[in-house]
Amino acid sequence: MPYPGPANRFRAGRMLAMSTAPTALPRVLSGIQPTADSFHFGNYLGATRQWVALQDEFDPFFFIADLHSITMSHDPKLLAQRTRVAAAQLLAMGIDPERSTVFVQSHVPEHAQLAWVFNSLTSFGEARRMTQFKDKSAKEGEGAASVALFAYPILQAADILLYRPQYVPVGEDQRQHLELTRDLAQRFNHRYKKTFKLPEPYILKETAKISDLQQPEKKMSKSASSPTGIVELLDDPKVSAKKIRSAVTDSDTEVRFDETAKPGVSNLLTIYSALTGRSIEDLEKAYDGKGYGDFKGDLADVVVEFVTPFRDRTKALLDDPAELDGILKRGAERAREVAARTLADVYDRVGFLKA
Numbered sequence: 001m002p003y004p005g006p007a008n009r010f011r012a013g014r015m016l017a018m019s020t021a022p023t024a025l026p027r028v029l030s031g032i033q034p035t036a037d038s039f040h041f042g043n044y045l046g047a048t049r050q051w052v053a054l055q056d057e058f059d060p061f062f063f064i065a066d067l068h069s070i071t072m073s074h075d076p077k078l079l080a081q082r083t084r085v086a087a088a089q090l091l092a093m094g095i096d097p098e099r100s101t102v103f104v105q106s107h108v109p110e111h112a113q114l115a116w117v118f119n120s121l122t123s124f125g126e127a128r129r130m131t132q133f134k135d136k137s138a139k140e141g142e143g144a145a146s147v148a149l150f151a152y153p154i155l156q157a158a159d160i161l162l163y164r165p166q167y168v169p170v171g172e173d174q175r176q177h178l179e180l181t182r183d184l185a186q187r188f189n190h191r192y193k194k195t196f197k198l199p200e201p202y203i204l205k206e207t208a209k210i211s212d213l214q215q216p217e218k219k220m221s222k223s224a225s226s227p228t229g230i231v232e233l234l235d236d237p238k239v240s241a242k243k244i245r246s247a248v249t250d251s252d253t254e255v256r257f258d259e260t261a262k263p264g265v266s267n268l269l270t271i272y273s274a275l276t277g278r279s280i281e282d283l284e285k286a287y288d289g290k291g292y293g294d295f296k297g298d299l300a301d302v303v304v305e306f307v308t309p310f311r312d313r314t315k316a317l318l319d320d321p322a323e324l325d326g327i328l329k330r331g332a333e334r335a336r337e338v339a340a341r342t343l344a345d346v347y348d349r350v351g352f353l354k355a
C-alpha cells in the first residue's frame with residue numbers, strides 16, 4: 001500500500017550509519033495503552049501504522065503503556081491478557097521484533113523512576129492545563145480523579161525522554177503531551193546539564209484524528225465512543241462492516257471531502273483513502289453521482305478485507321503466549337540497557353548519592 005513515510009533524507013543517513021555502526025540510527029518511540037480488548041481504527045491509522053513504516057529508517061522502541069492504563073479504574077483480571085493482545089496486534093500489523101524493541105512499560109522500572117524526577121520539575125498549574133486530564137476527570141469530577149491521572153503526562157514525558165528519540169509517532173490528541181515533554185526536557189537541561197534532545201511529534205495530517213462513526217465531530221475513542229461509533233480491529237468483520245454501512249453521513253448525497261460541512265463523509269473518505277492508498281480526489285471522482293450506499297458498501301468491503309487476515313494473524317500469535325512473552329522479555333532487556341544509562345545520567349546530575 002502506498003504510504004507517506006518519512007523523508008528520503010533518512011535513507012542516506014541510514015546507509016552511512018549502516019556502513020559504520022547500525023545502532024547510530026536515530027530513534028523513534030511510541031506507546032499504546034492496553035485498555036481495551038482490541039485496537040480501533042483511530043489507533044491504527046492515527047499511530048501504529050506509522051510505527052510499522054518507521055521501522056525501516058529508524059531504531060524503534062514501541063511499548064504497551066500498562067502503567068498508564070491503571071490511572072483510571074481498571075479490571076486487574078483483564079490487564080495482563082489485554083497487554084498480550086496489544087503486543088500480538090502490534091506484531092500482526094507488521095512490527096518486527098528483530099528490528100523494533102517491543103516491550104511492556106512496567107517491565108522497565110526506569111519509566112516510573114524518571115517520572116518521579118520529572119514530577120519535581122512540573123508545576124501543578126502546568127499539569128492541570130492538560131486537556132486530557134480535564135476530559136478524563138470531567139465525568140467523576142476532579143476531586144475523584146487519581147493523582148496518577150493527574151501525573152500521567154509526566155510519566156509519558158519520562159517514557160519518551162528515557163530513549164532520547166528524534167520522533168514520537170502519535171495521533172493529534174497526544175500533541176499537548178509532547179509539548180510538555182519538550183518543556184520538561186528543556187527545563188532539565190537548563191536546571192542541571194544538557195541531557196536530553198528535544199523529540200518531535202510525528203503526526204500525519206491526513207489521519208491525525210479519526211472520528212467517531214456516529215458523532216463525527218468527536219474523535220473515535222476507546223473510552224468515549226459508543227460501540228457503534230468505533231471500529232475495532234479484532235471485532236467480527238461482519239459487525240465492523242455493519243458499523244461502516246450505518247455510519248452517520250448527512251442529508252446530501254454527494255461524496256465530497258469537506259470536514260466542516262460533511263464531517264461524517266470526510267471521515268469515511270479518510271479511512272478509505274488510508275486503507276487503499278487511493279487519493280481522496282480519486283475516490284470523489286469514482287463515487288461522483290453514485291450516492292452514499294455504494295460508497296459505504298465498498299468501504300465496508302475494504303475494511304473486511306483488511307481486518308480478516310489481521311484477526312487471523314493476531315489469533316495465531318495469541319495461540320503461543322510463551323513465544324509472545326519471550327519477545328516481550330527480550331524487548332524489555334534491550335529497552336533497559338538504554339533506559340538505565342539515561343536514568344544513571346539523570347540521577348548523577350540531580351545529585352543523588354551513587355548506590
Ligand code: TYM
Pocket residue numbers: 029030031032033034041042043044045046047048065068155156159160168169170171172173174207208209210211219220221
Ligand atoms: P492511546 O492508547 O490512547 O492511543 C494510542 C495511539 O492512538 C492514537 N489515537 C488516535 N489517532 C487518531 N485518531 C483517533 N481517533 C485516535 N485515537 C487514538 C493516539 O494519539 C496514540 O498515538 N498517552 C498515550 C500512550 C502513551 C504514549 C507514551 C504515547 C504513553 N506513553 C509515550 C507516545 C509516547 C495514549 O494514551 O495513547
